[in-house]
Amino acid sequence: MKTIVIEGTVREQKGSHQCRRLRAQGFVPCNLYGAGKNILFCAPDSAFRELLYTPEFYTAHIRINGEEYPAILQEAQFHPVTERLLHLDFRILDPNKKIVVELPVRLEGTAAGTREGGKLQQRLKKLKVRLYPKDLVEHISVDVTQLGLGKSIRVGDLKMEGIEFLNAPHLPVVSVRIPRAAKEEGAPAAAAEAPAAGDKGATKA
Numbered sequence: 001m002k003t004i005v006i007e008g009t010v011r012e013q014k015g016s017h018q019c020r021r022l023r024a025q026g027f028v029p030c031n032l033y034g035a036g037k038n039i040l041f042c043a044p045d046s047a048f049r050e051l052l053y054t055p056e057f058y059t060a061h062i063r064i065n066g067e068e069y070p071a072i073l074q075e076a077q078f079h080p081v082t083e084r085l086l087h088l089d090f091r092i093l094d095p096n097k098k099i100v101v102e103l104p105v106r107l108e109g110t111a112a113g114t115r116e117g118g119k120l121q122q123r124l125k126k127l128k129v130r131l132y133p134k135d136l137v138e139h140i141s142v143d144v145t146q147l148g149l150g151k152s153i154r155v156g157d158l159k160m161e162g163i164e165f166l167n168a169p170h171l172p173v174v175s176v177r178i179p180r181a182a183k184e185e186g187a188p189a190a191a192a193e194a195p196a197a198g199d200k201g202a203t204k205a
Contacts (some may be wrong), residue, residue: 001058001059001136001137001138002056002058002059002138003058003059003060003061003070004050004051004058004059004060004061005060005061005063006043006047006048006051006060006061006062006063007043007047007063008030008032008041008042008043008062008063008064009027009041009042009043009064009065010039010040010041010064010065011029011040011041011042012040014040019086019087022042023084023086026044026045027042027043027044027045028042028043028044028045028047028048028085028086028087028088029042029086029087029088030042030043030087030088030089030090031087031088031089031090032062032064032069032071032090032091032092033089033090033091033092034071034091034092034093034094035092035094037069037092039064039069041062041064045085048085048088051073052073052076052085055104055106055139056104056138056139057101057102057103057104057136057137057138057139058138059071059072059093059133059136060072060073060090062090069090069092070092070093070133071090071091071092071093072090072091072093072099072101072136073088073089073090074089074090074091075088075089076088076089093133094133095132095133095134096132097132098130098131098132099130099131099132099133100128100129100130100166101128101129101131101136102126102127102128102129103126103127103129103137103139103140104125104126104138104139104140105122105124105125105126105127105139105140105142105173105174106139106140106141106142107120107122107142107144107174108141108142108143108144108145109143109144109145110144110145111144111145111147111148111174111176112145112146112147112148112149112176113147113148113149113150113151113176114176116148116149117149117179118149118150118176118177118178118179119176119177119179120144120147120174120175120176120177121174121175121176121177122173122174123152123171123172123173123174123175124155124167124171124172124173124174127140127155127158127165127166127167127173128165128166128167129163129164129165129166130163130164130166131162131163131164132162134162135161135162135163137160137163140158140160140163142158142173142174144174144176147174147175147176148176149176149178150175150176150177150178151175151176152172152173152174152175152176153172153173153174153175154169154170154171154172154173155167155168155169155170155171155173156169156170157173158173
């Protein structure tokens, strides 16, 4: 599990004016809470790039005034027009308490159904899970090698030690969709094979 180290500085004041001043200086206002603490701090905008702009799930190791805190990113706020990073909330990890997070899904292998003309379709990009911090992973790996044409892997099919999946079990995570052309070709063939209405077979001589 990869951890991003962030060097933070305590911000003594709070409020919109203070936050605007920090942003103008290239810093991002942040909150760190949990384990009975609520710490206001800031760090340079560049310190968060590897944590935010990645398809993986990483934890953070935040250093503030000589203290170190293992944490996860709880919420990120961006400007609606410029998409500039405005504010971050971090939650301190307690090794004895389970947390609920969303982990990205990574598909592994080549689905058998795609070799028959099917199209692989990932239905869920992330999965909500409950686990202890020690069981955190960068992503959920889903092996699609045996996935056939018209078949799906659902949430209820996934099993990982230490991880409880919270999405509805019936939801498909990934499917191999049958191409429309194959469906259209199959329909006339099925109709030709089916006996006509009222057909009782050949009469005897």
